[in-house]
Amino acid sequence: MTVAVTGASGQLGRLVVEALLKEGVTPVAVVRDPAKVADLAALGAEIRQAGYDDPAALDRAFEGVDRVLLVSGNEFGSRVAQHTNVLRAAERAGVELFAYTSIPNIDRNEMILAQEHRGTEAVLDEASVPVVRLRNDWYWENYLSGLAPAIESGVLYGAAGTGRVAGASRADYAEAAAKVLTTDGHGGQNYELGGEPLAYADLAQAISEASGKPVRYQDLPQADYAAALAQNGVPAQYAQVLADADAGIAQGILDIETGDLQRLLGRTPTPAVEVFRAALA
Template structure:
């Protein structure tokens, strides 16, 4: 493929993995859009074009998207400002004549009541009204979201949460990156919404996986959303972050992150990475 492919947030954990996946696919030219080019100097040495732009800087994105045919818009992290920031990128993509924009969203964003879903829903609404052909990559949870909790659970023998018997269909961050690269380098995706997730586990089952990979007995302790948020605050998380994470567990309890479509495996051509593989590597560090 000779179309120019760009990735926003390319120095981040997901963005860098997407660029690596694009390189493996011999896509090109590849454009890495970052706030700090020094962070991706190694990618520049491998032939990736590095362009500087920050969410909220529309003029910088006009320059960064010049000549870009396909774009991955990785959702930002400035909660409360994300819809406006994403809209600026979408408008720049319109002006640049981008032929496909893929956006990293959340499962069932159009109806998902989770706090984390609200800005994704707003961004999807902007894209739905835009002139840019687009595709929604509704990424489920990452197993990496549990690596710190898994290490603590192995140490103390308890995995805390407020998800009850709800199921979460997570996958490795690299799986979602590979799916994005597949969409950016093949045709037939415009207008699609992919619900992406891997193996589905309850938290008691996740505690059992942690037990297996750590060699230590781990049980699951379920508390209310408010109690879990308070516990996260006591462990040093800022209040807004603690409440968003506790609310995410409630979303899991209510089934909003249980993805059964098989879309992820279909895009990457294999089963998603098992949770034991991700957590074993994290606990071993």
């Protein structure tokens, strides 16, 4: 069995390739710049060059491939077209499984971040090959950039109210993806993947436990939180996206308790406090 992972130089894709190697599979790491994954080549991965905008290169990358993981791209505004290119190349290659990293609760998720995932999933609905959707909740690593300010000020700011995030470590999601890619019975499945749901007050407590410093959660109105992020150097458009995501959390969009991630991993996902503690070590 030959498994290809796109976006393999990114944070998630790289971890999926490493997880596949641990499973005894020689993965095909599909990247725009092979120089960025020389370490993966040294570990035994096969490197093939292709970007999401290059159908001919994608065709070459998927030659002889049985299963593909499309790690969603990061070029906002272009992602549906790019993802469609990857799917069409996989269809032309006749793959037996096409996996896609999406976002939870796509049918009712109104986050800005969900829009292109929804568009991509609509394309996947018409795919001619078996598809599995890996709807990943937040990575606990999403909060690492805010650890130092929260510890220094003693306050974690947000606009999520009492809404909960069922996060897990990025490595957990990568391991789950590797399990899907190397085992059978996943075609047609929609996995809502998340760990233990935590409110932001719980995240503040986890930061306190990891750092040994008292941290509390301060909830702000969405507009005020976006303004505060912008005032602290976050680009204004991205600040709006982050505040909008918190508003979705407040509505329960990321409060996932399906147990799908636990079943795929065969264990409990990594707690937030462990991710924070490792980052602070």
